Amino acid sequence: MTFGAEFKEGFKLSLAALMANKARAVLTMLGIIIGIISVTMMGAAIEGLTRAFNNSISAIGADVLYIQKWPWMSGDEWWKYRNRRNIKPEYADIVKKEARLAAAVAPTVARIGTVKYQNKVASSVFVEGTTADYAYVTNMSFDEGRFFTAVESRGDRPLVVLGGDVANQLFPNQNPDGKIIQINGLSFRVIGVRSKQGSFLGMFSLDNQVMIPLGQFERIYGTHFQATINVRVVNQKEMDNAKEELRGIMRKIRGLSPYQEDDFSINQQDMLTNAFNKIAGIIGAVGIFVTALSLFVGGIGIMNIMFVSVTERTKEIGIRKALGARRQTILVQFLIESTLICLAGGLVGLGISYPLSMLVDKFLPTSMPISLAILGIMISLAVGVISGIIPALRASKLDPVEALRYE
C-alpha cells in the first residue's frame, strides 16, 4: 500500500470518525480555535505596533542629531537634568559655523497655540519657530507652496507653513496659499502646506502643526523656551563622529571645564528604536508565552480526546489489523484525525482573528500579515501532529489478539 493511498484512506476514515462525533470534534476544536486566536492576535498586535513605530520613527530621521536639555528615555533620572541651563536657539549659528560634519542645522522652539482663519479655529496646534534650514534638516516635502527662504527667515517675515491637519481644518474647500491667518492674534501669510506625515504610534497626529520664523515665534511667546538644535549629518556613517564633534562644540559654547559633565544631551533616532525593540521584544516574548499556553492546553485536549478515540475503537483497530492493516496504516489514520481537528480549529481561529485584527486596528495599530496567517496554520498542524502522535502510536502498537477481544 503506497503512502498516497494510505493517506487518502486515512483521510476518509478520519473524516467519517469526526462526523460520527460532531459535538465532540467541535468542542475539542474550540481549544485550538481559542489558542490560535490568541496567538495570532498577539502576533498581530506586536506586528502592528512595530509597523506603526517604524512609520512614526521615520519622521525623526535616522541621520539627524538633536541637541536638547533632556536625554530621550531618561527614565527615573529626570531630576539629574532639570537644573541644566536652557538650550538657546542662537547655538544653531555657532554649530552651523563650526561643525564640519553637519549638512544642515536649524533650531526649533515650540508651543501649543490657537490658529484662526476667518470664523474657523484650530486649537491645540503645535506652533514651531525655526529657520529656513529646517526644511533641509527634515527633508521636508510640500503639498502646496514652499518653505520660507533664508532671507525671509532672517528677516523674521510674518509667513507660515501649515501642517496637513491644520490646512484641512482651516481650508476644507480652498487653496490656503496666500491666505492670511491669525496665530495668537498676529497675522501670518500662508506660503506652503507640508505633506502629511501620519500619526505617532497611532496616538497623536504629526500634522497638527504650523511653522513660523524663529523671530516671529519669540515675538508671540517670548524667548524663555527650550530650544532643540536639529543637526542633519552629512553621512549616516558619520553619526558617531558627528556626535563627538557636536559634543566638543557644545562644551565650548557652554564653557565647561574638562572636569565638568555635559550639561546637554545629544539625542538620535537609535535611542528610541533600541528602547522600542527592547520593550517590543519583552512584550512579544511574554505575550507569546502566555498565549502559547492556551494553545498548549488545547493540544492537551486533543491528546485526551484521541486517547478516548483510540480506546473506543480498540475493537475496530483489531479488526483492521486482522484484515491486514499495518502499523503505519493505523498510525497515519489517527494522526490525520488529530491533525484534521487542529487544522480545522486553526482555520476557524484565523477566520475569526483576521477580521478581529482589522476591527482592533481602528483603536490600536494591529496588522496581520500573510506570513502570520501561514505561521498560525503551521502551528495548528504541528499541535495536531504532536498531540496526536502518542495516542496514534498506542493504537498502532495494539496487539491484534487483545484488540479483537476488547468489548
Add this chain to the structure above:
Amino acid sequence: MNVIELVKVNKIYDMGAEVQVQALKDISIGIEKGEYVAIMGPSGSGKTTLMNVIGCLDTPSSGLYLFDGVNVSEMDDNELAKIRNRGIGFVFQTFNLIPRSDALHNVELPLIYSGVPVSERRDRAKKVLEMVGLGDRIHHKPNELSGGQRQRVAIARALINDPAIILADEPTGNLDSKTGDEIMIFLEELHKKGNTIILVTHEEYIAEHARRIIRIRDGMIESDLSIEKNGKVKAPYAAEKVSEGSGGQK
C-alpha cells in the same frame, strides 16, 4: 503440499511473577490444500491460541510454522499483516464488521490494505457480495442487516482476496440454528469449490460438517480423525502423515 504446517509449536504466556502458562505443547499439524478441518476443544484447551497462531495473529514461542511453504514463525508485525491480508480470510463469531461502514466498504477493506485501485476493488467487492446473495444490500450498514446477512458480509470479506485458507471461529455462535445451518451450507459449498476451510468450534454438530476433526485438550492434540460424509468416524487421521509432511518441507 501442505498449506498449513505446524511442527512442535509451543506457546507460553508469561503471567508475571515467574508464573508461566503453556497454552500449546508440541503441536504438530499438517493441513493440505482443499481440506475442511474442524478444531475442537473445551474452553481453556488452547484452541483459541492455536487459531491465533494459525491465523498469524500471534507467533509461536517455539517451533516452526510454515504457511503455504513460508516460515512465518519469525516474522515481524508488518510481514504478518501482509500474510493475514493476502493469505487468510477470517470469519468471526461476532462478525467483526466496522459498524460505521456499509457492506461494500467492509468487504473492500482487505483490498484497501493490499493497495488495489479503487475501481477494481469496488467491482470485486460487488461481485463477491452478489455471490453471497447480498447484491441488493451493498450500501446497508451492519446494523441494518440481520445476523445471517452480517455473517455473509463477513464471509464475502474473507473471500475477497482469494485467500489460501478460510479461518472460521465459531461462525454460527451468534446465530439461531436455522441461520447457522445456512452459513454451514454456504461453507460446505465453498469447500466444494476447492477452498481450504479451518473451522474452530466447541459444538459437535458444527464440527461434523468438516471432513477432519482435530481435538485439543490441555494444549495438546487429543485426537485427529477423518470422518465420512455421513458424519461417522472413518479412521484415525494418519499420524505418520503429519510427521512425514513436516520432515519433507524445505
